[in-house]
Amino acid sequence: MNSKAERPLSPHLTIWKWGPHMTVSILHRVTGGAITIAGLAILSWWLASLAGGEAAYAGFAKVAQSPAGMIVLVGLTWAFWQHLFSGLRHLVLDTGAGYELKVNRFWAIMTLVGSLIATAVTWYLLMGVGK
Amino acid sequence: MSQGASATPLGKVRGLGSAHHGGGHWLEERFTSVALVLLSFWLLFSLLMLPNFEIATLKEWLGSAWGAIPMALFVVTAFRHGLDGLKVSVDDYVHDEGNRIAVHYILTMAAIAGASVALFALARIVFGAPAA
Numbered sequence: 001m002n003s004k005a006e007r008p009l010s011p012h013l014t015i016w017k018w019g020p021h022m023t024v025s026i027l028h029r030v031t032g033g034a035i036t037i038a039g040l041a042i043l044s045w046w047l048a049s050l051a052g053g054e055a056a057y058a059g060f061a062k063v064a065q066s067p068a069g070m071i072v073l074v075g076l077t078w079a080f081w082q083h084l085f086s087g088l089r090h091l092v093l094d095t096g097a098g099y100e101l102k103v104n105r106f107w108a109i110m111t112l113v114g115s116l117i118a119t120a121v122t123w124y125l126l127m128g129v130g131k
Numbered sequence: 132m133s134q135g136a137s138a139t140p141l142g143k144v145r146g147l148g149s150a151h152h153g154g155g156h157w158l159e160e161r162f163t164s165v166a167l168v169l170l171s172f173w174l175l176f177s178l179l180m181l182p183n184f185e186i187a188t189l190k191e192w193l194g195s196a197w198g199a200i201p202m203a204l205f206v207v208t209a210f211r212h213g214l215d216g217l218k219v220s221v222d223d224y225v226h227d228e229g230n231r232i233a234v235h236y237i238l239t240m241a242a243i244a245g246a247s248v249a250l251f252a253l254a255r256i257v258f259g260a261p262a263a
Contacts, residue, residue, distance in 0.1 A: 029220055036213030043206070044249040050189055051255035057186040084171065087164050094161065122175065130183035 020108040028086040031079035039076050077122055082115035156215060163212035170205040177201075193256045202253055210246040214238060 016022070049060035063069045089107050092098050098107060144154055177198065181188055192198040217238050225231045 029216075032213070032216045033220065036209075036217055040209060040213055040245055040249075043209070044245050044252070047193075047202075047206075047249050047252035047256070050186060050193065051252040054186060061184075080171070084168065088168070091161065091164070125179050129179060129181060 019105065020112065021104055024086050024089070024108040024111050027082055028090070031083040031086070034079045035076055035083060038072065039080065042073075042076070074119065074123060078115055078119040081118040081122070082111065085111035085114045085118075156218075160212065160215045160219070163208050163215065166204075166208050167212055170201060170208060173201050174205060190256055193253065199253060199257045203250060206246055206249045206253070210242045210249075214242040 046060060046064075049056040064073060089098070089111055092107075098104055177192065178184075181192060193202055218235055221231060221234050221238070225234055
């Protein structure tokens, strides 16, 4: 193929004005990667520590309740909700609906708003367990 | 794969796409996603219904059929969906065929290993450790 041919090229990332739909799109991959790699590793570790008994579970709980552990867990909770809301949006888009500019923009923003609210509510409720 | 004039619409798409799996991988990702919405809500509400997060409470919950069976389904479905998603990302960014197969292989092995650890741990919780 002659790359010097005078033909229109597909516009690339640099010429587009950044919008919420682009943010949500890349966040879907980033959050999916995070909950798969970090989230499933922690799930396996959590189950293994429960199977291992008191000492193993105490070790898990100590790390999970440390400041760094809490930052990771809250971050993964947000990643989970963002991926879930964005995933639901994708299931709708898969049917061919929701591509109108304003509608698309509105639901992209709503996944961001929804994930923040859901993360706050989740941890408010989790902190209440046992109290 | 030969594509004669008599190929059906399904026959024409099978084996296509950047992963060479036609539409099957795409569909599987969507089926598992819907299952994970339900299983994730089950996990979240189950945790919130527990009186506390002591080890005895958690083991009693996961040791029961109502804890163990959905958790086993969650583990298998989540690893499957996560692996599907990571593979799609790899397909988009790793263009060399040999590297692509190698990264797919490593990811698949890691997912099987991780799911095995989780399922073995769950089995230990349900059935207990063998008497020494």
